[in-house]
Amino acid sequence: MSVDTRTQSSATTGVSVPKAGSVGPGGGDDQRPGGPLSRLTVRGLGAAVPQALAPAVLAVLLIVFAVLSPSFLTADNLLGVLNQNALLLLAAVAMTVVVRAGGIDLSIGVAIDLAALTASALLADDYVAWVAIVGGLVVGLLVGAVNAFLIVVLRIRPFLATLSVWFIGGGVQQVATDGGSPIYLSRSSVPDEFAWLGAGTVLGVAAPIVVAVLVLIIVWAALERSRWGRVLTAAGEQPTATRISGRLAGTSMATAFIFAAGIAAIAGLILASRSQGFVANSGQLYVLDSIGAVFIGTTLSRTGRPNLFGTLVGVLIFALLTNGMNLIGLSFYWQGLARGVVLILILLLGVLLARDRTRKPLT
Numbered sequence: 001m002s003v004d005t006r007t008q009s010s011a012t013t014g015v016s017v018p019k020a021g022s023v024g025p026g027g028g029d030d031q032r033p034g035g036p037l038s039r040l041t042v043r044g045l046g047a048a049v050p051q052a053l054a055p056a057v058l059a060v061l062l063i064v065f066a067v068l069s070p071s072f073l074t075a076d077n078l079l080g081v082l083n084q085n086a087l088l089l090l091a092a093v094a095m096t097v098v099v100r101a102g103g104i105d106l107s108i109g110v111a112i113d114l115a116a117l118t119a120s121a122l123l124a125d126d127y128v129a130w131v132a133i134v135g136g137l138v139v140g141l142l143v144g145a146v147n148a149f150l151i152v153v154l155r156i157r158p159f160l161a162t163l164s165v166w167f168i169g170g171g172v173q174q175v176a177t178d179g180g181s182p183i184y185l186s187r188s189s190v191p192d193e194f195a196w197l198g199a200g201t202v203l204g205v206a207a208p209i210v211v212a213v214l215v216l217i218i219v220w221a222a223l224e225r226s227r228w229g230r231v232l233t234a235a236g237e238q239p240t241a242t243r244i245s246g247r248l249a250g251t252s253m254a255t256a257f258i259f260a261a262g263i264a265a266i267a268g269l270i271l272a273s274r275s276q277g278f279v280a281n282s283g284q285l286y287v288l289d290s291i292g293a294v295f296i297g298t299t300l301s302r303t304g305r306p307n308l309f310g311t312l313v314g315v316l317i318f319a320l321l322t323n324g325m326n327l328i329g330l331s332f333y334w335q336g337l338a339r340g341v342v343l344i345l346i347l348l349l350g351v352l353l354a355r356d357r358t359r360k361p362l363t
Helices: 036-068 075-084 086-100 108-124 129-153 158-176 192-199 207-224 227-237 239-244 249-275 282-300 308-327 332-359
Strands: none
Touching: 036 282, 036 308, 036 332, 075 086, 075 207, 075 308, 086 108, 086 207, 086 227, 086 249, 086 282, 086 308, 108 129, 108 158, 108 249, 108 282, 129 158, 129 192, 129 249, 192 207, 192 249, 207 227, 207 249, 207 308, 227 239, 227 249, 239 249, 249 282, 282 308, 282 332, 308 332
């Protein structure tokens, strides 16, 4: 088989190398206006526009709220924002794993709630901290196992399976708490080890931030640097081809849901520690924002792949937007509208810019 070496192109970079016969008169690269180098430069910039959209929105939010509120861009306020949204980051990281595997998980909030309920109930019965932590994690993982069974074994679509678990989990909370009665723990009944999860610090940084960042790093390594992550990504993007090639696509999907539920359970333990108890359906508050953050994050990928850096940007956009609107005194009712508008603008512009880039060759 002969190979024509006059033309080479990289499918991975999308950058074409000009034919040998197209170089300039002096034998070097054509550097005239509109020549290959100019096209490469403009094309590169054009390709980067959709991926820079979410970071640009984040920068605009920082600038606008810094102008409108003098206290917005202070270290105390920003650290407070990170601390308050550490649970959202954990939920979004869990959602990223599932979406990357080709699914969706509406029961992330159930795993958070049931882990918090279990830990609070065990502490209320005077169990030690590690029993409460292990109990919460086990129950959270059980939610993921149920999802995996419904989706992989019974072949129910992830949306419907996790929606069912969402309803079941809500019912379990109502039954276990006699209609949703909260569990309040006195400070004396909460061991110091458990209280640290919600109120401790590491070198002056709040423990929820430290835990969330550690989980983010571990999940990044699992997704980007392990064989499991590569198979999971392939199963999410090309499930049929993955099955034909003999990869364990079903196993990857199952482990993704269990892994995600485990991360959500960690968020539930922090929630129980921070609130010193349990309030029914508290974890549901993180479900929609985590989905939004994941899909904002996909705009940072040229192929639309869910990725943790993009998810982090999405979480920061929601977090700073909420904090900024609170500081300027915007009504709660308008805040929901503003969050929805920002989300749809980012996704819509990302789609339009990517479509325009593929249809119109830049010169």
